[in-house]
Amino acid sequence: xxxxxxxxxxxxxxxxxxxxxxxxxxxxxxxxxxxxxxxxxxxxxxxxxxxxxxxxxxxxxxxxxxxxxxxxxxxxxxxxxxxxxxxxxxxxxxxxxxxxxxxxxxxxxxxxxxxxxxxxxxxxxxxxxxxxxxxxxxxxxxxxxxxxxxxxxxxxxxxxxxxxxxxxxxxxxxxxxxxxxxxxxxxxxxxxxxxxxxxxxxxxxxxxxxxxxxxxxxxxxxxxxxxxxx
Amino acid sequence: xxxxxxxxxxxxxxxxxxxxxxxxxxxxxxxxxxxxxxxxxxxxxxxxxxxxxxxxxxxxxxxxxxxxxxxxxxxxxxxxxxxxxxxxxxxxxxxxxxxxxxxxxxxxxxxxxxxxxxxxxxxxxxx
Numbered sequence: 001x002x003x004x005x006x007x008x009x010x011x012x013x014x015x016x017x018x019x020x021x022x023x024x025x026x027x028x029x030x031x032x033x034x035x036x037x038x039x040x041x042x043x044x045x046x047x048x049x050x051x052x053x054x055x056x057x058x059x060x061x062x063x064x065x066x067x068x069x070x071x072x073x074x075x076x077x078x079x080x081x082x083x084x085x086x087x088x089x090x091x092x093x094x095x096x097x098x099x100x101x102x103x104x105x106x107x108x109x110x111x112x113x114x115x116x117x118x119x120x121x122x123x124x125x126x127x128x129x130x131x132x133x134x135x136x137x138x139x140x141x142x143x144x145x146x147x148x149x150x151x152x153x154x155x156x157x158x159x160x161x162x163x164x165x166x167x168x169x170x171x172x173x174x175x176x177x178x179x180x181x182x183x184x185x186x187x188x189x190x191x192x193x194x195x196x197x198x199x200x201x202x203x204x205x206x207x208x209x210x211x212x213x214x215x216x217x218x219x220x221x222x223x224x225x226x227x228x229x230x
Numbered sequence: 231x232x233x234x235x236x237x238x239x240x241x242x243x244x245x246x247x248x249x250x251x252x253x254x255x256x257x258x259x260x261x262x263x264x265x266x267x268x269x270x271x272x273x274x275x276x277x278x279x280x281x282x283x284x285x286x287x288x289x290x291x292x293x294x295x296x297x298x299x300x301x302x303x304x305x306x307x308x309x310x311x312x313x314x315x316x317x318x319x320x321x322x323x324x325x326x327x328x329x330x331x332x333x334x335x336x337x338x339x340x341x342x343x344x345x346x347x348x349x350x351x352x353x354x355x356x357x
Contacts, residue, residue: 010287016295084309092308094335100311116309120302127298131267132291133275160339161311170353171318173303176310187306194299202352204238209288210260212235213243215296217254220232221264222300224248224329229336230307230314 006134019193020125020137023186027118028140032182033111033149034118036142041075042085042118043139046126048074049089059091065099080106081115088119093227100161110151113162113179117187124190155179173230195219234321234352246328259284260293267297307336314340317357 006012027043030036049055052072058064064087073082080103087095104112126136155163155178165178177184192198195215206212223230232252236243244253251257259281266277282290314322319340326332 010291012291016291088305088309092305095308096335097311097339100309113310116306120306120309123305124298124302127267127301128294130270131263131274131278131294131297133278159313161309164310164312172312172315173307176306176312187302191299191303194295195303204235204352206235208292209286210292210296211239211255213232213239213241213254214256214260214289215292216232216235217248217252217257218260218264218293218296219300220248220252221261222268222297223304224331225265225268226301226304226308227334227336228304228308229331229334229340230304230312230318 006129006132008132008134010132012132015193016128019189020128023121023190024125024137025140026186027121029143030145031114031118031147032180033108033114033147035147036145038077039114039118040139040142041077042081042115043122044074045071045077045082045085046089046119046122047136048072049086052086052090055086055090058087064091064094065096078106081111084112084115085119088116089123097161104162109162110149110179113177114183117177117180117183121186121190124194128194152179152181231352248329256281256285256289263290263293264297267294268301311336311339315357 006017028036028040031039034042049071054067054069054071057069058067061067071079071082071086073079075082077085084103084107087099100112107115129136152165154165154167156166158164158166158168158172158175160172160176163179164175168175177187195201200206204212206215208215210218233243233245236254242253247253249261251259251261254260259277263277263281265271266274271277278290281293285293322331331337
């Protein structure tokens, strides 16, 4: 059964439904550093962040670090993992390298990156649904397996907070999650579906229902609202 | 990318007027929709219907796809602390300060301020 079978009068391109259904289930699979159950638990924390009193108070504070307390967690994930998921969900523009270093010290760099990919990918799919007034899909069934914990050999310090592939072939954002390639593949699939769409990305004139300037206006607006420097 | 893609179709984008739509067709409705979606405002349905009436269902779906993609892209960039690409730093050097972008927390990650040099193409922007 399709987990994201959009029943809408809008006539949504099946590309979205098929990609979302595929990626959604793979989000629940066993990862390289987290089990399937842990990944689905992280997805439940993304949803919990929207009803978390600590996240609300931090979002309204001058600085999130001024507000102490505990998140309204709904899983048994380590508290640093819960903090990562909640803060990345609710207040991404004010993350700092000191904070990231603390979380990475507790979880490990690879687990940090895998969780980031899970949150970001889930956010895209759920934001698409909510933006169109569609119901959110049920969380995927967790897959079996034991994380292989294999770190790529071509990664290193390229000036970011986390190790990435040293091979820069396109934008820095396109290699941001390269420390965990198997999970990064989910991210690539969703971005290809929603935005870049293969070689068309390199063209300034797009043949879509929105012109490229209209698409980039939306991109600029979202980035401005999120206070994303990149 | 907004400026470069507008120039490619001989458009005159007004980056300083982003909130008003930047002189892009249906720009105001697109911006209102993006704002409502990101903030999860109570007027999201109204913003969505406005864009639907103006631009049609496929445009609305593309708008939702773009908004959601950048919700994720912003988070990935912020959580991994990536630097601006050299080309992107150059491309945006002439308006980042004016628009207040250099005051964002993530600005601390990028060492180069850029030199206000325009790239020849998309791949040049991300060099």
